[in-house]
Amino acid sequence: MKATKAGVGLLLVIALYYLLPLAFRGLWQPDETRYAEISREMLASGDWIVPHFLGLRYFEKPAVGYWINNLSQWAFGHTNFAVHFGSTFSIALTALMVYWLARRLWQDHRLGLTAAAIFSSCLLVYSIGTYAVLDPMIALWLAAAMCAFWQAAQAPRGWRKGLGYLAVGVACGLGFMTKGFLALAVPVLGVLPWVIAQKRWKEVLSYGLLALLGAVATSLPWVIAIARREPDFWHYFIWVEHIQRFAEDNAQHKAPFWYYLPVLLAGTLPWLALLPGALHGAWRERQAQSGAFYLLGWVVMPLLFFSLSKGKRPTYILPCFAPLSLLMARYATAWGGRVLKVNGAINLLFGLLCVVALAGVLAPWGLARHPLFGPDEGGKVLLGLLSFLIWAAVGGLTLRAPAVRWRWAALCPLGIALLVGQVIPQQVIDAKQPQSFIQTVRPQLENSRFILADSVGVAAGLAWELQRGDIALFERRGELAYGLSYPDAAGRFIREEGFSDWLRERCKEGSVALVLLLPNGESQIDHLPRADETFRRGRLVLLAYHQRRP
DSSP states (O other): HHHHHHHHHHHHIIIIITTTTTGGGGOOTTTTHHHHHOOOOOHHHHSSSSEEETTEOOOOEEEHHHHHHHHHHHHHSHHHHHHHHHHHHHHHHHHHHHHHHHHHHOHHHHHHHHHHHHHHHHHHHHHTTTTTHHHHHHHHHHHHHHHHHHHHHSSSSTTTHHHHHHHHHHHHHHHHHOOOTTTHHHHHHHHHHHHHHTHHHHHHHHHHHHHHHHHHHHHHHHHHHHHHTTTTTTHHHIIIIIOOOOOOOTTTTTGGGGGHHHHHHHTTTTTHHHHHHHHHHHHTTTTOOOHHHHHHHHHHHHHHHHHHHHHHOGGGGGGHHHHHHHHHHHHHHHOTTHHHHHHHHHHHHHHHHHHHHIIIIIISSSSSOOOOOOTTTTHHHHHHHHHHHHHHHHHHHHSHHHHHHHGGGGGHHHHHHHHHHHHOOOOHHHHHHHHHHHHTTTHHHHHHHHHEESSSHHHHHHHHTTTOOOOOEEEEEEGGGHHSSSSGGSSSEGGGGHHHHHHHHHHTTEEEEEEEOOOOOOOOTSSSSSEEEEEETTTTEEEOOOHHHH
């Protein structure tokens, strides 16, 4: 009966956190608008080999992540739900793998459900799992590879072991086709400590060729296809996307070595108190419990790898949370004791601190000189306060009987999950979620023969909403600089210095719309030709130029 209740609870967590809110979330630029538009263009063109973004070659990632999003848009249509569903689906499958591996390691059905619930409700997992990026998909393939390796390692010699290693290769191949060579390096690093401790080198070297065969067989058809279509793809993908991003001084998103420590601590909420004991317990049991040590290597080695790389983003360490959830679930059920009460206290304190910060600092009546919320957004503030009060209340309830109610902590983020789409301040929406602005000025945009934007993310939002991939870029190339360098991209980038002449000629053919995302604190647009109509909301501005007959 207890296991049945735990299973129902896990399904409720996934439904309430991941499925129900999706349709009510706007798309954030640049990430979500980018991936929405790439898949829309793939479906519209029927070309599933070469990724295009705003009609330009886009070589930053391979194709499988886009394919998952393609299938989602094909199934659910041109909706925000469809854009987000690929990430949510990947996290749900990863949660099932967490459950499966717990059953394999400890033969405990309820422990498996608990681990899956912990994984699904971790703040970082939930935040990324409802965000339309490729990281949930690479986390899925890496979890599949690590689960397959454990299955292969425990199988007797023969075809079952060989099949397990082949499955490792297939998962790594799919990961490679989602985000590149990262999917080949991370599983090797993750299993390395366990292989050394268990002295399994001979087996790994013997059967490793099957894993390599699986990876090659999975990825080779697309690798050859895109090389034939776009010979320059692999040069850009290997040099810019891998070497520069992870090693060189000009890597994107540079951050110090310790960057992931606060990300890890915040990301494990509402289970933060379990983190130190779970890691220490796995190390302490490294001799008696080889499975726990396997999970520890899966957490620590990728974390070190990403910490050593020059470029860092919070999403990169998502693959560490599947094994971490397993370790935390086992630690809580086996040695919880006082730490369960501490976890409840942390959640109570965190919820109350967020209430104080929101009401006392960020609200229109707060202490901040420039409050995050506007004077007419008191309702949003109240919803935000309700979200964090739910977090604090659940933490308080677990304190009353921690040994019985500690699993209730999975409900702490429930208010945030259900209400976050309704509490985003308008100034954030106007800068980061362009769909609302686009809908306001949609008639002017639909009547425009030519549309330009000075932000790639906003341009992607325009292309997605209007279902047209011919949005040109104005003044800033951004991440499309490489695609714009091809001869057939001529005319897709307009410099400000030549804009007046370009505008004069294009207005003879039809109306022109220029959408600007102004920098923070800047409001002047006098340096541009005077528009026939101007629409402004927050940092977003539309300049509409009417057609002029020659």
